[in-house]
Amino acid sequence: MIFEVVIPNLGATGSDVVIEDWLVKPGDYVQAGKPIYVVTTDKATVEVEAFRNGYVKELLVKPGIRVPLGTVVALITDSPDLQAEKIPVNNQIHSTSSLDVKQLEVPEKYIEEPFKKSGMRRILASPLARRMANEARIPLENIKGSGKQGQILQQDVQQAIVSQHLPESISPEDETRGRVRAVPVTGMRRTIAHRTQLSKSVIPHYYATISIDMSEAKAFLVECAAFAEKKGWAAPTITDLTIRAAALALGHTPQINASLQDDDILFYEDIHIGLVVGLPEGVLVPVIHHADRKNLYTLAMITSRLKENARRGALSSHDLIGSTFSISNLGMFGLDSFIAVINPPEAGILALGAVRQIPAVWNDQVVPRWLMTAVLSVDHRVVDGIVAARFMDEFKQLLEHPVVLTLTAPEETSE
Amino acid sequence: MSSRAMTMVEALRDALRLAMRQDPSVFVLGEDLGIAGGFGGGFTVTLGLSEEFGHERVMDTPISEIAIIGAAVGAAMTGMRPVAEMQYGDFVFCGMDQVINQAAKIQYMSNGQFSVPLVLRLPVGASRRGAQHSQCSEAYFMHTPGLKVVSPSNPYDAKGMLLASIWDNNPVIFLEHKLLYGGKGGRKEKTSLDPVMEVPDEAYEIPLGTVAIKRPGEDITILANMLMVHRALEAAEILSQEGIDAEVIDVRCLVPLDVETIELSAKKTTRVLIVEEDNLTGGWGAEVAARLAEKAFYYLDAPITRVAAPDVPVPCAPALERVYVPSVEKVVITARALVKG
């Protein structure tokens, strides 16, 4: 009878071992328990003993060959007659004496060539970082990448943009200005920081200011409120009037309802107005979609819902994306006027101050009137002065004749 | 509008009941569905239906997956709306010719003269039963033109989408994760989530071709389906404590796929992580990743990454299954690495 000598599990972690040396040769008598070959695993070199008595019939694997555990490496017979029939062994490592194996063609290894493009060194950057760096006209070579592979990320480009302007930086340990408390910039704060930095460093802002007589508008709102109460609807506010007026004014000067992207100015066909809502932790800008197609009462309902949801943190993704122009109203805090930062990728933002009663000229007389100061910030790459002026004039006219705001609503859409 | 707390099993059963009451052309077929005193299907979804609708409309079949699916195809072609059940989703492979060569292609080959308005319900997901009772098979069907593929993560979606699938005039593969069923008593799954929700009593449809934003966020988009949605939400909670705000989207319908919403989310957050329980190679995540790479390339600050089951058959021992099924920890670690760069 013929027995197979199989490489046992030697407690190695790898599954391959190398036969180092045979301690017997064909014809030798072996005793169970005596070592017959030496093997190296990934952990150690061990001697492997025979598990039964017998005569070595054939050694199947040459020293130096790597084989998997469980390979049959030798045959032992209980009779010394070496002319006994060969039994087929079910593995791939055979003695190669009778086989003439042609060398098969080995495919060439892929040779990695040095990076050739544009003769410069290879720089890793995320697609977003590349685009931003391109837009900001900062060469990638000048930006240090913070990624694990050294790749340049969005935050690195933003950092580069910022440090182009900051002459010095301050570390939390610096006590020249007294005690300091460092708070990590995360979440909404971080988003605001990045976006405003980006906006101010990339977009050339300029400003147009106008004073608007809101006396008629205030009276008009009182009537609206009475009507709304009868109907059980939300009452429109000053903000709702300004949203409607801005939407219609944008229809009048569509060049502002646009965005600069690389080499194109994208003129948006739809008007979606973002309304800046202040929260304890920062700001959110929910969007009133198709603001030009909503009547005042619908707007009132939408803005009150958006403000409520913003406060509860329940705005949906849909509510937060897609604005083509923004409005910020800080009038309720008593400011006469302020200047807002454009919300990229938009081209304009309207900043509204308080509606306050001050002396003004009316019908050649000086009388108390309710006035509001509006400041438009626009992207000078997209919007010229005349356009900005026309927009503001239209905006003012609409608010000073508020009845017109109720007229043009060709396609009413429900939310 | 009245509603009550339902498990997914109850929600699915409710959908079937309402559909069968509304339209006599709706019927169910499969193994052990209506036997008196029996199980009500592999996971009790059809329990009690045969009492109301009889044994012709709640049709018990022999163990003949080819015939179950084939008969559903034939009946659908005559204007019925069959809802066929595979006792375990893995058994669909016994009848794949009827799904891929027949159900999916008849509308096309017949130039629109015959349609196949059937629903094929598959209980899927690893549940300590071993490799032939555990696979998540969305990818095979997503790859076949002519099939719609639905995979709800909660009872409310399950009911609305099953009804929408029944009324859809196309073959719909409807995957139900075993650990989300919330079965009671003897059929309760070990380690299942048992999500119970308020579900309206009346019939309602959730349109196919939609995804659901389960948690809005700013820093990273996590796409997941079925059980993985719940893992992703847990991970998002942990991540939020580190200041990472994850947006979790439930990809509850793979075909048709609402790429637009996913794309907008990816563009907003600049990072995408896909969490799926099917095998990595050629899984549904690979398709979604490829599409996003095409559409949102210039907005991405990190490579689109998948956390999926490894390319091995589903192991049975709990210690091995834990390695197979993507864990909350793995999701957290991967998401963190993507955000930190």
Added chain:
Amino acid sequence: MKADHRKISLEIALEMLQRMVLIRVFEDRLYQLFLQGLVPGTLHQYQGQEAIAVGVCTALRDNDLIFSTHRPVGHAIAKGVPLKAIAAELWGKATGCAGGRGGQMHLVDASIGMPPSNAIVGANIPIATGAALGFKLSGLDRVAVSFFGDGASNSGPFHEGINLAAVKNAPVIFVCENNQYAASTHISLTTRVEAIAKRAKSYGIPGFSLDGMDVLIVYQSVEAAVDRARRGEGPTLLEFKTYRFMGHSRGDPGGYRTKQDIDEWRERDPIQGLRDYLSKEFNQDEQHFLEIEEQVLEEVEAAIQFAISSPEPIPEETYKHVFAS
């Protein structure tokens, strides 16, 4: 089982002859065109088996459904699909019965009860069962017929589909066209029972093994099975022994059959058999037969011309009908 000749009217017999001749002439003409390289797709020809298609379809109503195979031309003509539409489909034209989308193996016409024929051997058997179950659940007295060959009788769907039909008493007729060969493999190499109809017993349904070269036998046996089904008595397995005069598909040189074998079967040509019957029982003469042939030749030429001159489908068609709306 022998046909009861008293029960078949001259009208029906002539109609069956016309249909069988139409199939024969059309298929022969296609083969000629194929040899000239003018047929764009593949061919699986039906010559020799006409009695089965025609015998079965004559016993059915328009709204009974037939589920056919990769060899559907005979079934389609017998069921009443317009010849022009069939030809145009073989030429891949927009005017084809499937808009060019199906091809030779997927002929279809919903208006006369032909769902798209199936190129997966055996696959239509459970589908036909399902259609029959659909009729049953809707309380209709329509039936479904599943055509398949001897090769299909060893496939999985054969077993599952027939068993399910039996258990549920579905109004379906299973028609096995035993032409002795599955592609090149003779049935003796694949099946130990010498009559496939014997397998019906294992499903508990009636099965009959009959002469498929006699259209009258086919017609009457199917009529009986259809009546059974419409009465709610369940499915029947009908095996018709027949022979395929041509190769399995285009370009099949047929080296696995002897000329003697083929010639023997050609002696039993079903069309000649019906002509003999019409001469003997109804005194129909050669002149009438020639008229029928001429008419058929004209119709075939017209159909082929129609196919060749029809426009191809526009590229946009590729994307339509994936989903129903």
